Amino acid sequence: KKRGRPSKKTPDSAEVSDEQEVQKKKRNLNRFDGLSVEEVMSRTLPDVIEENLDILIIGINPGLLSAYKGHHYPNPGNHFKCLFLSGLTDKQLNFLDDTSLPQKHGIGFTNMVERTTPGSKDLSKEIREGGKQLLEKLQKYRPLIAAFNGKIYEIFCKETFGVKAKNLEFGLQPYKIPQTETVCFLMPSSSPRCAQFPRAQDKVHFYIKLKELRDGLKGAVQSREVEETHYTFDLQLAKVSSH
Secondary structure, eight states, X not given: OOOSOOOOOOOOHHHHHHHHHHHHHHHHHHHTTXXXXXXXXXXXXXXXXXXXXXXXXXXXXXXXXXXXXXXXXXXXXXXXXXXXXXXXXXXXOOGGGGGGHHHHHSEEEEESOOSOOSSGGGOOTHHHHHHHHHHHHHHHHOOSEEEEESTTHHHHXXXXXXXXXXXXXXXXXXXXXXXXOOEEEEEOOOSTTOSSSOSHHHHHHHHHHHHHHHHHHTTOOXXXXXXXXXXXXXXXXXXXXXX
């Protein structure tokens, strides 16, 4: 007989996979207070929109956390703090304030695709159809600026203007929404997973440019004096829960 401890049985890869799936489901149930991912995916996220907004921010589709909480961009790591840091809002807000933005700051939210998914990679050809629906929405509500949150603008540009966008640069785009005076503005994704601009401070510049564009289109007089600005940022307010 061989001495020593008996060799441990190596678990079958299928058993490991099943166990990982069980653990993942448990985490999701805890994350969504007992709701399964399928139940959360069945929810929709209403637009925050009205006619003649200054800025309509356009995402690709609702994520699980947005659909679960019923608010746009609720992840505390999301970089929409840049709205405040750039001066687009006069005080720090969080996702619970999304419905107040149209009246108080002229800012609204919508998505190209209405269906909720764990990630944008789970979408299919419906993105193209969503682009057509978005065009109709923009023609109906006529915001001053259609601000695309991330490079979904590439798809919209091809479908709407028949132009294959190459080497897109962030900022004001050369095309207006057909039959409107709405201009298009491309922003880096507000997600903290945005590899090109992983930190909020990397993105504030584009929000400042968005504010300058809004003010210019509205004929606001901009001060040429350089002023030192002091910001305080309440991390707890950013993380506040909807419960």
